[in-house]
Amino acid sequence: MTLKKKRQSKSLAAGRPPVFQRPKSITRKATKALINKHHLLEKRKKQALAKGEAQQAAAIDAEIEALGGLGSYQEASLQGQRHDRGGDSSRVLMEWLQTSLTSHKEVSGRPLKMLEVGALSTQNACSQSSHFDIVRIDLHSQGEGILQQDFMERPLPKNDSELFDIISLSLVLNFVPDPKGRGEMLRRASKFLRAPGRYLDSSSLTINFPSLFLVLPAPCVTNSRYLDEELLTKIMTSLGYVKTASKTTQRLVYYLWKRDSALQASGKRFAKKEIRAGSTRNNFAIILD
Structure with missing residues (x-):
């Protein structure tokens, strides 16, 4: 006689692996x-x-x-974000900021505030650095430590305590489905950053903060009909930013944009306009109304 295997009941947690578990490759x-x-x-x-x-x-x-x-x-x-696929994008950010963050910590010991939009993990380089007090949000939270929230619906800061020193938009802007929405996301990010004058008493921070860390798939900038690095720089300048660091790999482009006290948001419009022709180009664009 064949014995039937006893079925084991599964808990609800069994259907949702913890955030630190590696997904099936x-x-x-x-x-x-x-x-x-x-x-x-x-x-x-x-x-x-x-x-x-x-x-x-x-x-x-x-x-x-x-x-x-x-x-x-x-x-x-x-x-x-796996090491064999190019790794955690925030490692690039930490390479850029390490010197100024170390100097700041030696003087004040106060961690800087970061808003990480589209957070997928609580174990990335920024989280493990001890330099940041991080608020992580995502449309679909992957676990504890990540608030389920749409950045475009996040309440605007009411006071200085709700502002951030740096915002991370790593592989987030490219998921916004339309060019106008991307422009609005960039414009809205500025409203969550501290004023540039906030760091006048700290030369180590003045170089890089307040800032926006932006990561995109490389083709969004290198092979688009409607966007290249020159145009992206003009868009960011119109929003009051200056580029302090950048890196381009085969897969990704990384930028660190600092809000500059000498620049004011100009309100300049940027329409969707072809700047590079070719049948192999993609249609990624950013529009500022």
């Missing part, structure tokens, strides 16, 4: 395809909603859920 090619598919569907959904096509938008939502929803996008993004 998928190939780099599959990761890229999944992320690109999510971006395409989000863009189509945004267009459908703009046209009032609720039924079409619902159908696209179903496609997104069939791919695994936002969770599958985030899992694919987490693959990119």
Whole structure:
């Protein structure tokens, strides 16, 4: 007689692994395809909603859920933070800031405040550095220590205690489905940063703070019909930033933009305009109304 195996009941926690558990590995090619598919569907959904096509938008939502929803996008993004896939993008930021942060800590001992938008982990380089008091938010929290929140709906700061020294937008702007939304995100980020004059008593901080850490897939800047580094610099300058550091790899572009007391947001408009022709170009753009 065949004995039936006793079924073991599973807890709710079994269906949701902790944030520190490594996700099941998928190939780099599959990761890229999944992320690109999510971006395409989000863009189509945004267009459908703009046209009032609720039924079409619902159908696209179903496609997104069939791919695994936002969770599958985030899992694919987490693959990119593995050391064998290029690693944690905040390691680049720490390389840029290490000298000024060390000098600041020796003088004051006070950690700086960081807002990490689109946070996927509580174990990245910035978190482990002890230099930052970090508020982490994401549309779909991956675990404790990450607040589930839409940055575009986060209440604006009411006082100085709610402002930040640095904001991280690492592989976040490219997930915003439309160019105007990307421009609004960049403009809104400035409202959460401290004023540049706040650091006049600390020469080590004046060099880099307050600042915005921006990371994008390299093709968004290097192979777009509507955006290159020159135009991105003009957009950021119009918002009151100056570039203090940058790095370009095959996969990613990294920027550190400091709010400059000598620059005021100009309110200048930037429309979607072709600056590079070619059938192999992508359509990534940033619009400031």
